[in-house]
Amino acid sequence: IEGVVIKGEGKGFLLPLFHSYKQLEEAKKQHAGIGIKPEDPYYGITYFDEEEYVKDIHNMVKKYWLKGVNSNEIKCFGYKEVTYLGIQHRQEFNDYLDWLHYAFPESAFIFLTRNIENVLDSKMWQRQNKQNLRDKFITANDRFASYASEDNSSYQIRYEDIVAKNETLEKLFSFLGVDYSEEQINKVLNKPHSFGQRKKVKDLKKLTIE
Numbered sequence: 084i085e086g087v088v089i090k091g092e093g094k095g096f097l098l099p100l101f102h103s104y105k106q107l108e109e110a111k112k113q114h115a116g117i118g119i120k121p122e123d124p125y126y127g128i129t130y131f132d133e134e135e136y137v138k139d140i141h142n143m144v145k146k147y148w149l150k151g152v153n154s155n156e157i158k159c160f161g162y163k164e165v166t167y168l169g170i171q172h173r174q175e176f177n178d179y180l181d182w183l184h185y186a187f188p189e190s191a192f193i194f195l196t197r198n199i200e201n202v203l204d205s206k207m208w209q210r211q212n213k214q215n216l217r218d219k220f221i222t223a224n225d226r227f228a229s230y231a232s233e234d235n236s237s238y239q240i241r242y243e244d245i246v247a248k249n250e251t252l253e254k255l256f257s258f259l260g261v262d263y264s265e266e267q268i269n270k271v272l273n274k275p276h277s278f279g280q281r282k283k284v285k286d287l288k289k290l291t292i293e
Contacts, residue, residue: 084256084259084261084264084267085261085262085264085267086156086157086158086159086261087157087158087159087160087259087261088148088149088152088157088159088160088161089160089161089162089163090147090148090160090161090162090163091162091163092162092163092164092165092166093162093164094166095164095166095169097144097164097183098166098169098170098179100140101178101179101182101183104133104136104137104140104182105178105182107128107131107133107136108131108133110125110128110131111128111129111131114128115128115129137185137186140186141186141187144186144187145160148160148161148162158259158260158261159259159260159261161190167223167226168219168220168223173226173229176226176230177226177230180192180230180234184236189236190236191236191237191238191258191259192230192231192234192236192237192238193237193238193239193240193255193258194227194228194230194231194237194238194239194240195240195241195242196224196227196239196240196241196242197241197242197243198241198242198243199217199220199221199224201242202220203216203217203220227239238254238255238258240252240255245268245272246272248265248268252268
């Protein structure tokens with residue numbers, strides 16, 4: 084999409100930054116009184132500045148996201164994340180996304196889901212217990228829907244909507260503030276994206292070289 088840069092997966096790299104913020108915030112609240120003198124066990128925690136810490140995170144992540152692109156031409160930037168299955172509790176999930184809104188003002192979340200049974204057929208999940216995965220996907224989808232229902236900066240779309248190129252897909256472009264282009268969508272859909280397709284292409288290249 085012209086003016087939009089979405090980087091690939093980052094192994095949930097923002098979640099530990101959120102945890103570090105919460106740990107420091109809690110330490111300051113609990114131990115500010117014993118964090119002033121060099122001999123204090125929490126020496127220095129008094130000077131923890133929440134806003135400055137978040138601002139530094141914002142600038143660091145933005146610098147990473149915009150590497151290799153002309154930032155003057157960017158209307159929207161972000162990245163793809165698929166590691167939400169590892170967040171154990173709903174409240175932690177909600178707090179994390181709320182914090183992302185705080186760290187990145189005017190941020191938005193796009194929740195892309197797919198028919199769970201089709202997801203489980205992917206080669207990526209072949210060696211894992213299907214029932215355990217099914218339960219995790221159901222939980223994750225429920226969390227996505229619940230958060231999006233209360234957050235005006237969230238948008239829900241299904242893989243099936245993209246393939247069908249229906250109204251939900253068109254509204255996504257409006258949500259992002261960019262022009263809808265069926266030509267660009269067709270180009271993307273014609274590229275191999277799935278785990279199995281990429282492996283086939285890689286194996287084919289290997290055979291050709293040998």
